[in-house]
Amino acid sequence: MVLDVLELLKRKDPSITYRRSCREGVCGSDGMNINGTNGLACITPVSSVVKSGGKLVIRPLPGLPVVRDLVVDMTVFYKQFEKIQPFLINNTPAPAIERLQSPEDREKLDGLYECILCACCSTNCPSFWWNPEKFIGPAGLLQAYRFLADSRDTAINERLANLEDPFSVFRCRGIMNCVAVCPKGLNPTRAIGHIRSMLLQRAT
Amino acid sequence: MVTNVTSFGRSGLYDWLVQRITAVILAVYFVTLFGYLLLNPDLDYQQWQKLFSATWMRIASLMALMALCAHAWIGMWTISTDYLTSDMLGGKATVIRFFFQTACVVLMFIYLVWGIQILWGI
Numbered sequence: 341m342v343l344d345v346l347e348l349l350k351r352k353d354p355s356i357t358y359r360r361s362c363r364e365g366v367c368g369s370d371g372m373n374i375n376g377t378n379g380l381a382c383i384t385p386v387s388s389v390v391k392s393g394g395k396l397v398i399r400p401l402p403g404l405p406v407v408r409d410l411v412v413d414m415t416v417f418y419k420q421f422e423k424i425q426p427f428l429i430n431n432t433p434a435p436a437i438e439r440l441q442s443p444e445d446r447e448k449l450d451g452l453y454e455c456i457l458c459a460c461c462s463t464n465c466p467s468f469w470w471n472p473e474k475f476i477g478p479a480g481l482l483q484a485y486r487f488l489a490d491s492r493d494t495a496i497n498e499r500l501a502n503l504e505d506p507f508s509v510f511r512c513r514g515i516m517n518c519v520a521v522c523p524k525g526l527n528p529t530r531a532i533g534h535i536r537s538m539l540l541q542r543a544t
Numbered sequence: 545m546v547t548n549v550t551s552f553g554r555s556g557l558y559d560w561l562v563q564r565i566t567a568v569i570l571a572v573y574f575v576t577l578f579g580y581l582l583l584n585p586d587l588d589y590q591q592w593q594k595l596f597s598a599t600w601m602r603i604a605s606l607m608a609l610m611a612l613c614a615h616a617w618i619g620m621w622t623i624s625t626d627y628l629t630s631d632m633l634g635g636k637a638t639v640i641r642f643f644f645q646t647a648c649v650v651l652m653f654i655y656l657v658w659g660i661q662i663l664w665g666i
């Protein structure tokens with residue numbers, strides 16, 4: 341794996357800096373640009389990115405300020421995540437047990453909840469590069485839809501009202517760079533399409 | 545919610561919808577016109593003039609012209625807010641962007657009036 345190469349390098353030069361934690365594709369800390377494509381170093385085999393005799397070029401995630409070596413400042417990425425209110429909103433009285441969901445309703449969250457916020461997608465999205473402060477970006481929008489699609493959430497209207505402006509959702513140009521790199525195989529473009537149809541339904 | 549006062553309809557949804565509808569109008573208009581040219585290889589001036597002085601053709605042409613202006617405005621506005629930003633141009637960005645947007649609106653308006661004059665002058 342690419343991460344092993346980095347570990348080897350760090351042993352030789354301890355000043356080399358990068359983030360990693362789980363080293364098995366679960367925590368999302370080691371998103372980086374590997375030979376031109378964003379991915380998680382820990383689950384990217386060197387053989388899959390380097391042709392025999394070729395070079396391995398590792399860069400920090402594009403579009404975010406670099407703190408040091410491969411460590412980027414993810415403040416703006418988290419700010420966009422925070423904007424979509426990534427928690428269940430339900431103003432009905434809490435039941436004595438958990439809020440239950442039918443298996444069908446639960447299934448609607450598949451392909452959404454698995455996101456590990458590695459930022460590979462958003463930092464691969466040209467629209468996010470141009471407007472990181474205004475466009476929520478694929479990662480945030482995937483999570484926005486995760487809560488819009490949740491049968492237990494009662495704030496659909498407020499959530500949609502916050503997304504209607506020309507930037508938050510509509511900066512997505514459907515380039516699908518996000519889908520191409522998601523190490524979890526998720527599809528933010530499809531989620532963005534669902535948000536658009538929900539906005540359309542609400543407004544027409 | 546990100547606020548903005550210079551976009552076409554001030555709502556992303558509205559702009560998006562207008563962009564799609566105007567695209568369909570333009571596609572239908574120009575494909576039909578192109579088909580007409582293909583079906584009439586030896587078109588002469590009389591026939592061409594008759595086509596464009598028909599009321600239905602004026603309606604269609606005016607609709608296409610207005611669609612073009614709206615479509616172009618939304619497109620140019622989007623380009624200006626992608627590339628003419630302070631990240632790209634620094635402190636002067638707002639002035640440059642606003643100037644660019646104003647120039648686009650004025651140009652679109654000129655084309656619209658001019659276009660109407662041509663259509664009704666036939």
Ligand code: SF4
Pocket residue numbers: 464465466467468477478511512513514515516517518519528529532
């Ligand atoms: S589909 Fe949308 S969100 Fe995904 S990379 Fe393209 S512009 Fe960005």
Ligand code: SF4
Pocket residue numbers: 454455456457458459460461462478479482521522523524525526528
């Ligand atoms: S959608 Fe995929 S690429 Fe984007 S942050 Fe989540 S796991 Fe990473």
Ligand code: FES
Pocket residue numbers: 359360361362363364365366367368369370371380381382383
């Ligand atoms: S180290 Fe946790 S995802 Fe790679």
